Amino acid sequence: MLHCSAGDLNAAGTNIVLMTEKPSDSNASADSTRTAGGVEDRIEADGSPESFDSLEYEVVTPPVLVIGAGAAGARVAIELAESGVEPLVIGKREHGDAHTTWAAGGVNAALGSLDPEDDWTVHTADTLTEGHHLNDPAAVELMARAMPDRIRELADWGMPFDRTDDGDIDQRYFGAQSYRRTCFVGDRTGEAMLDTLIGRVRELEVPHRENVMITRLLSDGDRVDGAIGFDMEAGTGLLFRTNHVVLAAGGFSALYHRHSSREDENNGDAQALALEAGARLMDLEFVQFHPTGMVGDRYGEEWDGRLVTEAVRGEGGRLYNADGERFMERYSPDQMELDARDVVARAIAREVREGRGTEEGGVYLDITHRDAEYVRERLPSMVERFESLGVDITAESMTVAPTAHYTMGGVDIDFRTGETGVEGLYAVGETVAGVHGANRLGGNSLAETVAIGQRVGDHVASVVTETDVDPDVTDGQRALAEREFRALRALAASDGSVSPTRLLSDLGELLWDHAGILRDEAGLRDGLTELESLRARTTDLRVDGGLTSKSFEYAVDLSMALVVAEAMLRAAIERTESRGAHYRTDVPETESDWRMNLVLAADTEGVSISRRGVADPSPPVREALNEGYELDYHHLE
């Protein structure tokens, strides 16, 4: 195994030098400061935004730094460790506590436990159809081919999948899938998967650090030499100097007012960090609105937007409007409630807009026709959650409305390697774009994390050399880090009158109103104008509690969120058609000429957008597409 060279070893086994230094003013002209108004506001000054007597920071030099300890980061780390490379894995929370734990319904793999006709070609075809053919077909194929092995491997590592009476891994229906393909652990699949992966990470003794937030990648635009951040508990700076950085820091659906993510996860850190470091982003206009988020006073504000798993519909749940009509019969008579997420979400939005919604602005989701014991067994978390709110879902309906859930867009990578085009920087998981196209098939996100994570880990392990162990830290790299630390401390000392939470909340409203399920050019342009006003308000920011406070974390989040929100609005304006999750009421048709990805790169003006054609699927997948597989909902009844 490649290890860091000798030095003071911390608990994570990495080489750490602790230093206290005067702020350096070297290399000042090329550096930058951080304001909540954006990731990068160039300053000409050679002095710091605020003067500090000393700067205390650690220098850590792992051969590979994995930013993110969700399923994607953990799977990359396992592959690296099994290949003899010892990475350092970091996350913003405690080890084993990442957004992945919220995934509920399941993970896709064409195992054919119940439907032997299923195979990787049909899995790929379903994914491309659901993605409205904007997916990278080779990436989808790679995932679908790999998944049966990845699931068996997880089972070997102890993941307690639900089983059939014959002892096979059980599989359920998920929306828009031709066969029962979704493997599950009740309705707590993500938690079980991350527990299993982290268990394996621990077995392999992979070093990790908790409560670390990366705020900038060490990059000259062409190559990445590490990352800069801070210890969220100690409030001290961290300079990670490494030749290989894997970005696995999640997506950005929490930028919306109504969303199913945790409040402090999925704020676009990964995409902002990558863009700023010189990488390209892709498909940012495609945000998945899940049809069934909790809504209404009876659940309380804290539950607003929280997901009611698709497994409820997969197990037979039905949607009714306030008139008692099973309205999906009008929108999708064959696939009904199990049609694609974009179709069901738009149908609910239309019912509500046309006055057939509930008082709370939703519709009813009902599974009471199923035997109560069956519901308790298959949907234990849902039963428990609603019970804690005084609602028995085996006997009464839930009230639901669409909620921002997943971001198909992200960093543009080569799926065979995870490479981003910036040397030394790789990306994986919800951080990236390409597998899901214009709309994600439920259960494919967890699949992507492990299938592509294994692949990326394997590639990175193959390029790490002895010289990557304990790399040197140059004066320029120190200067850049010190400048970032001073900027962060200045941000932490902001004493204006508006809180980061207020601004994040206003940003959420803005995106919900202007870049929501239904959008048009005028609304999107208004959104950009409002975004500028919001950015201006960041000059009056107030951070309470300093570097270790939640307020400060949110201020950093805000700086990244604004970058991603602007890129997203611009991409949504650029795509003058409707496709998948991007529905433009002013251009409602899908245009064949638009079978292209929008690729975004940072430039002197902000972001530039270019178009790129999508490759064609391989012959066996084309054959599966021509077969026209489709779920016939009614045979489930």
Ligand SMILES: Cc1cc2nc3c(=O)[nH]c(=O)nc-3n(C[C@H](O)[C@H](O)[C@H](O)COP(=O)(O)OP(=O)(O)OC[C@H]3O[C@@H](n4cnc5c(N)ncnc54)[C@H](O)[C@@H]3O)c2cc1C
């Ligand atoms: C409610 C809900 C239910 C879902 N159900 C399913 C399902 O049933 N099936 C399915 O396939 N998918 C599901 N998904 C989607 C799926 O959970 C995610 O897409 C997937 O878990 C993403 O994994 P990840 O490893 O890429 O990112 P995450 O799990 O989000 O991990 C990101 C990691 O990066 C760290 N990080 C972030 N920013 C920084 C930073 N600046 N510095 C340092 N570290 C950072 C975080 O702390 C975390 O460790 C669901 C999503 C939600 C919200």
